[in-house]
Amino acid sequence: MSFYSIAKRFAVGPAVNTIFRPWVKGLDHIPSEGAAILASNHMSFSDSVFIPVAVPRQVRFLAKNDYWKGRGVAGVWNRWFFNITGQIPMDRSGGQASQISLAGGLEALSNGDLLGIYPEGTRSPDGRLYRGKLGVAQLALRAQVPVIPMALIGTDKVQPIDKNIPRVRRVGLIIGEPMTFESYYDNAGDRFAQRAVTDEVMSQIMRLSGQEYVDVYAATVKKQLEEARSAQGKGKRGK
Template identity: 80%
Template sequence: MFYRSAKSLVVAPLVNTVFRPWVKGLDNIPTEGAAILASNHLSFSDSVFIPVVVPRQVRFLAKNDYWKGKGVNGAWNRWFFNASGQIPMDRSGGRASQNSLSAGENALREGHLLGIYPEGTRSPDGRLYRGRLGVAKLALSAQVPVIPIALIGTDKVQPIGKNIPRVRRVGMIIGEPMSFETYYGNADDRFAQRAVTDEIMSQIMRLSGQEYVDVYASEVKRRLEAEKDPS
């Protein structure tokens, strides 16, 4: 109820008026049933633009840091993310990450659309980085299609480190659903997961026109931070 009300009464009218998002391929979003929406990740605002454009509710795997804040701001974030149906994602690895993926799988088995950013974090420089295996594991375990999405220009609206969005027009290109039925019997095979993930990233690259870099974005961010503070 909160998601529908906030979207229709507040968020969508504001976003559509200010940023005038354009979209191609909206008919590739299924009107019912589960699917994964796998998108490039350029800006914090990506998780606002996708739900505004997509008619159905989208549940996102969001980093669990948003649930850990303190004080009034932390309480507000926890309430907002819970009320909007988002799922905390622990990216530390091991059992914690597996439990987060299990929550995403449950959402898919309940018939929801699940939004995920395969890169795992925002691109530090506008390029497309290597996808992590979680998207493939979810697609194969829940046996659902993956819909590749390319966000265009959201990094100009809210670059990393900027809290106040800039007024820029943004776009979204939604690709055709991708089916991986031939891999369904190998959901826990890392070679199968890598093959599926790379195929998804290839489609996102084709839609977005981004330069592809075959390393994890998180590694690049760590290197950039180390260069800033060599101590």
């Protein structure tokens, strides 16, 4: 039995189920075997705990590579934990670096794994659903696997972006029907095809989650908010 299975069965799973009492709908949409992409909204750091607990099979996530770069005891712990649970480092800076990072996801899919991905690329800054990045489409089309849309409910109340300690709230997970994109396979490298697939996935996530959709990247909004806070801080110091 793997570390992942042991932790889920005897430690993390019982704790999460007892404390947060998560409810799940559509679990029958998860295939019992074979590769698939689990594409979810992303509102909390805790999202990557609730999904693996709910899904019977192991889920490998594309996680930001910052988790592998930490220093000290915390950095060593993070690297050990993410490696032993099978997570895949993802460079989210864009361009060639992100394309290289996707290779790890393709390898996981070629091995028949379930690959978890947050198409928004980062956590929502305000609970709304933001424009999806093309990575989910690139993986789905190149690996020719289904995408299963999912919606986490209430996890932003459990652990908001600025909070390290989770609050006790009940959360939910809604799993939609698998989406297949055979008609796009011959145009896997075409960005218009990738955008069409990504938008279809985001539309289904929106339908499941009930979130307001914003056709802007979440990272762009986060940057704007940071710049506004910085300017406000400089204004106060200047008085």
